[in-house]
Amino acid sequence: MIRAVLFDLDDTLLRLNLTAFIARYVAGASRLLASVARTTPVALGVPYVRAFLAMDAQDREDSLTNEQLFNKTMLEACGIPLDDPVIADLMTYYEERIVPGFSSGVVAARPVPGAREAIEAVHDAGLICALATNPTFSLACDRARMGWAGVDEKDFALVSTYSNSTRCKPSTRYYQEFANQLGVRLEECLMVGNDAVRDIVRDGCGLRTAYVGHGRPRGAVWRGPMERLARELPDLVARLDEQDA
Missing domain, CATH: 3.40.50.1000 (HAD superfamily/HAD-like)
Structure with a gap:
């Protein structure tokens, strides 16, 4: 039943154009994190890709949540601790205040x-x-x-x-x-x-x-x-x- x-x-x-949304999300997040980590946004592109692929892997054997694995992968790839309270607050602001404005343009959400x-x-x-x-x-x-x-x-x-x-x-x-x-x-x-x-x-x-x-x-x-x-x-x-x- x-x-x-x-x-x-x-x-x-x-x-929506999901690929465009992800690209816009990563670009904005990379600019924020680069300002904190004193690096360039471009340098964070590969770590983001690795983190997304790590979550999506179908042969995983870990017991971490996807968020924990994402944070772990980012830390290993670029040294940025996303679970640090200051950085976490920054990302929360980004996702709550900035991301909702991404619906227009090439994202074409409806x-x-x-x-x-x-x-x-x-x-x-x-x-x-x-x-x-x-x-x-x-x-x-x-x-x-x-x-x-x-x-x-x-x-x-x-x-x-x-x-x-x-x-x-x-x-x-x-x-x-x-x-x-x-x-x-x-x-x-x-x-x-x-x-x-x-x-x-x-x-x-x-x-x-x-x-x-x-x-x-x-x-x-x-x-x-x-x-x-x-x-x-x-x-x-x-x-x-x-x-x-």
Whole structure:
């Protein structure tokens, strides 16, 4: 029985140029950190890439949160302690006050049609609604992108961030940890996402995916645009519940 619907964020609820957003985020953060570390912003480009790749690695064996691993990798690569209170406060200011202004221009952030209605359909059905975005950013960055999508943190029982996750998609461990925090089993979750690789888990863990991307992945239990999912969600959940029964 489906008890929870998990939404991806980027290009699921929010349409944006994600590569441009990451580039703009890293450029701004590098300028701030370079002023503290007395180095050049260019010198921080490679450390940032290493840190993002370290979090995303699917063969990880550590038990660190993504944030802890990110900070550790940055410290080893450039000597900047991101968990130092002064630097942490600086980054918090950047992410809360500056990053929300990155939606325009080449980032081109705007809500996906039907996203708001799909979330409301989940709540109307009495199901748990959660945001299972790939956890490579802080909650502040997730909040900024949620705002661009026309949704709010209050819409979700849980939002995945690099602080509360130890793996990234499509690792089953990421999804299992997320479900555990929600208090449900993976087979009781319906994932809504646009990425045929990251949002569809293929190892038999029981997670099912409604696919709102442009491909036709075999592993999805439903395919189509978000606007149609918003209308058909009750019937989809009823069908999945009947199959489970």
